[in-house]
Each structure stands twice: as structure tokens, then as C-alpha cells.
Amino acid sequence: MNPIQIEYASLTDLETLVPLFDAYRIFYEQPSNPEGARAYLGDRLGLRESVILLAWRAEQCVGFVQLYPGFSSIDMRRQWTLEDLFVVESSRQAGVARTLMDAARRHAEQTGAVRLTLATTRTNRKAQALYETLEYSLDDEYLVYTLDLCRGD
Numbered sequence: 001m002n003p004i005q006i007e008y009a010s011l012t013d014l015e016t017l018v019p020l021f022d023a024y025r026i027f028y029e030q031p032s033n034p035e036g037a038r039a040y041l042g043d044r045l046g047l048r049e050s051v052i053l054l055a056w057r058a059e060q061c062v063g064f065v066q067l068y069p070g071f072s073s074i075d076m077r078r079q080w081t082l083e084d085l086f087v088v089e090s091s092r093q094a095g096v097a098r099t100l101m102d103a104a105r106r107h108a109e110q111t112g113a114v115r116l117t118l119a120t121t122r123t124n125r126k127a128q129a130l131y132e133t134l135e136y137s138l139d140d141e142y143l144v145y146t147l148d149l150c151r152g153d
Helices: 011-027 034-046 096-110 125-133
Strands: 005-008 051-057 060-072 077-087 115-118
Touching: 005 096, 011 034, 011 051, 011 060, 011 077, 034 051, 051 096, 060 096, 077 096, 096 115, 096 125
Parallel strands: 077 115
Antiparallel strands: 005 051, 051 060, 060 077
16 A cells, blocks of 8 residues: 655645545535635635645545644644545545644644644544544533624625
């Protein structure tokens, strides 16, 4: 089996990343929008507003993870939010997601972050099982509230 290689994405990876990001959004029941994905990812990468790690196997990109930076006022340190994790269907159950998660953790540690947080749907049991094997803990202290400002844009 070919080993999984992890690389940081740059603007030159945009055409490789767009179909994966579009498939990720479709997984979450969003309509396909490659042009929107290209613009969105181009902005995130071009403005350095996120870090995207790509998983490669046998010269094919098989997954990605996207991290957004943030800060903890309480801890007075950087933190990262793992916003997106996606593996192409043909490469699932092959260790790609775990490898991407490990790379995200290393990135957070190397940047001096106090924590790496993520959220997933209540029904995504496979993801939850993975996160728990990687020592993520379910927050039972804080309630999270959301104020939606734009709907249907």
C-alpha cells in the first residue's frame, strides 16, 4: 500500500482542492458549486485566513483538513478550529482521516496552540469514534449558541 503524504496547500493546489471541497459540501447536503468553492478557497489561502493540509497517496489527492486560527482570551494563547475534514470515498477506512488529524494536531502544537477544537453532526458516528480514539473529549461544560446572520446566500 502507498504511504500517505501530507502537504500544506497553497494557491497552486486550488484546482486539486476544489473538487474535494465541493464533494465535502455535497456530503453536508449543500448544492454543488465549484466556482463558489474556488473563490472561497482562493480567498482563504490567498489571505492566509486558514491552513489546509492535503493528503496524497500515489500522486492522487485523497483528502484534506482545513483549520481556522483563533485565540483564547482565558488562556491568552492561540487555538485552532478544525472546520473541515474530508476523505474521498475510495480512500475511507485506509487511515487517511487519522493521518490528517495527526497532521492537524502537529500543526497546532508547532504553532503553540492551547487547543484544537472541532464540531460534527450528532449523527456522524464514524467521525465521533475517530475523534475519541485520538483523545478528543466531548465538551459537557459549555453550551454553544449560534446567531445565523445570513440565510440562503
